[in-house]
Amino acid sequence: MKKIWVILAVALLGACQTVDVFFPQESATKAADRIISDVWQPAGKPVSKEPK
Amino acid sequence: MKLFAYLLLLALSFNACALENIRFDTPGVRAVEVRIKARHAELLPYYVSGAVGLNMDGTIVLRDIASVPLAARRHLNDLVNAENKDREMLYAEIANANAHPEWQPQIRKAFAPRWIAHAQPGWWVMSDDGWVQK
Structure with missing residues (x-):
């Protein structure tokens, strides 16, 4: 279960950085x-x- | 179920990061806007006469200096140079306002066709085939 949260955190950060x-x-x-x-x-x- | 949770979270995070709007509500941007706006009143007759035209790179250019009275040429030259400097500063200020100074060339590229799109009928704009009158 812990693993899931690690993966999620990485995915979240990854999404931010990629999009940024x-x-x-x-x-x-x-x-x-x-x-x-x-x-x-x-x-x-x-x-x-x-800004709009 | 797990996959769904991943996708939902990914989608949420993507939205949070992707829906960033370009910011241009800083004092630095406004200061340049005010200068460009004030100068526009002086440049307007020269856009209309065709002495000044709009380039494809987001700058303006003296395209028919012969049509300008001798006494006004120097001042017009200064106006064009000051306008181009301010436009560059505008792009830089917007890039800084978004904490991405490296975006300046992309902002210039985004502005360039929009200046031409906003030009009034009769103004001269540069195209792939040379100068054309809108």
Whole structure:
């Protein structure tokens, strides 16, 4: 039974590390869209603060 | 049953780690945004006239200096250089905000086509076939 927990812990850590090295492409594209609409919008509107 | 538990836990851990969003809500990012935004008002007429165009690598470039009055050329050159520096700093700040400074080139790559996508009709953008007017 102890073995299971060791395997689980390793799997959990492994999943985190594996995923962590991937660049979140879709989220980066969304961030780019948000920022570009902000900086290129007609003057007078505030720069957004929230990532979505 | 055991297998199910493994899969469930793996799925949960995957979600916890994979659903990271790119963060850009730091003072460093905002400071650069404010500068780019302020400069845009000055650059806008030159995008419209075609004196300045959008490159495919996320930078801007002086593409028709002859159309700019002599007196304004130096200032426009400075504007373009400052804009390109700030865009690079924006990519670096976003990478730092995500604790992944090595992501800077990928962030630049993510931004490059989006600048072009957001360009207004009539602006000049670089394509595989050279300059085209949107």
